[in-house]
Amino acid sequence: MATNIQYKSTDYMISGWVTPEVKVAEGFDSVGRHHPAPFLPLLRLNQEQNINVVISRGTPVAFCEGWLVPAGYKLELDAVKAGGTATIKYTAEDVRAGVKNFAGALVTKDEGVVTSIIAATKDVSFFVGIANYDMFEYQGGEGWNPTKFKTYNFNPQHAVSYKMDYHFEYPVVATAAQYEAAPLPGVAAFLGKGLKAGQFVTYDKDSLFVVADADFDHGATPKEAIVGQISQVFTYRDPDTLAVTKTVNKLDEVVTPQNTSGNKLNDLPNVRNGGMPQKIGYANAYGIVRFGLQTR
Numbered sequence: 001m002a003t004n005i006q007y008k009s010t011d012y013m014i015s016g017w018v019t020p021e022v023k024v025a026e027g028f029d030s031v032g033r034h035h036p037a038p039f040l041p042l043l044r045l046n047q048e049q050n051i052n053v054v055i056s057r058g059t060p061v062a063f064c065e066g067w068l069v070p071a072g073y074k075l076e077l078d079a080v081k082a083g084g085t086a087t088i089k090y091t092a093e094d095v096r097a098g099v100k101n102f103a104g105a106l107v108t109k110d111e112g113v114v115t116s117i118i119a120a121t122k123d124v125s126f127f128v129g130i131a132n133y134d135m136f137e138y139q140g141g142e143g144w145n146p147t148k149f150k151t152y153n154f155n156p157q158h159a160v161s162y163k164m165d166y167h168f169e170y171p172v173v174a175t176a177a178q179y180e181a182a183p184l185p186g187v188a189a190f191l192g193k194g195l196k197a198g199q200f201v202t203y204d205k206d207s208l209f210v211v212a213d214a215d216f217d218h219g220a221t222p223k224e225a226i227v228g229q230i231s232q233v234f235t236y237r238d239p240d241t242l243a244v245t246k247t248v249n250k251l252d253e254v255v256t257p258q259n260t261s262g263n264k265l266n267d268l269p270n271v272r273n274g275g276m277p278q279k280i281g282y283a284n285a286y287g288i289v290r291f292g293l294q295t296r
């Protein structure tokens with residue numbers, strides 16, 4: 001669901017919030033020009049560029065007819081084709097914004113995103129990489145022809161790329177309910193508890209990272225859906241209560257101005273929140289997990 005987050009009520013930052021970085025080691029990018037699919041539902045508004053985000057930085061991505069989509073769409077599409085109910089749906093905000101589905105028709109509220117893909121007998125690939133940055137809604141014109149943009153001569157992101165090899169770190173969220181309550185809608189995250197170094201990493205229908213199996217093997221996960229392998233896990237809060245159990249670099253001793261806005265996106269690490277950095281706070285997470293891509 002797209003969320004119109006209000007500006008900070010400060011005079012030192014008036015352009016919204018930066019999606020936390022996920023890369024921690026060197027790697028390499030995709031080549032060529034790529035674009036997010038024009039039929040993707042909206043996640044949130046980037047107020048600096050005044051355009052909606054459709055794929056959040058750090059999200060695993062896949063291809064659908066040459067367009068980039070969240071990698072979880074493959075699992076969603078297969079589940080719906082097998083008779084399941086669609087869980088990734090367009091919202092009233094997508095209807096209001098005039099989003100069109102794969103067939104080019106205006107979407108309706110609660111319409112399954114993959115429904116029109118299936119009707120066209122098309123498919124989605126397995127994971128191909130990880131989004132380098134927030135990807136904005138496609139503006140048309142193949143990214144370069146201003147006469148064909150949705151808004152004439154407005155296109156802040158003419159093409160995108162994804163990371164094919166890197167070592168990453170993500171906030172770890174214990175449950176889907178906690179993730180739904182995250183202050184930054186659609187933020188990339190790892191879902192689960194009891195993570196261990198050496199476990200293999202995959203993703204779910206919502207394109208959140210999860211372990212492939214509780215043991216140190218792939219379990220029932222197709223090898224094409226294996227992303228990498230966990231190297232480190234850091235726990236800073238109780239997974240169930242989110243009470244702080246370990247501080248981060250003594251940030252719990254920092255004194256900052258009180259956040260009077262009530263918006264958790266305005267929180268800085270300080271004595272009042274146990275020194276939790278934005279990467280943890282924005283995702284409503286309890287810790288950090290690191291893993292490296294092993295399939296590319």
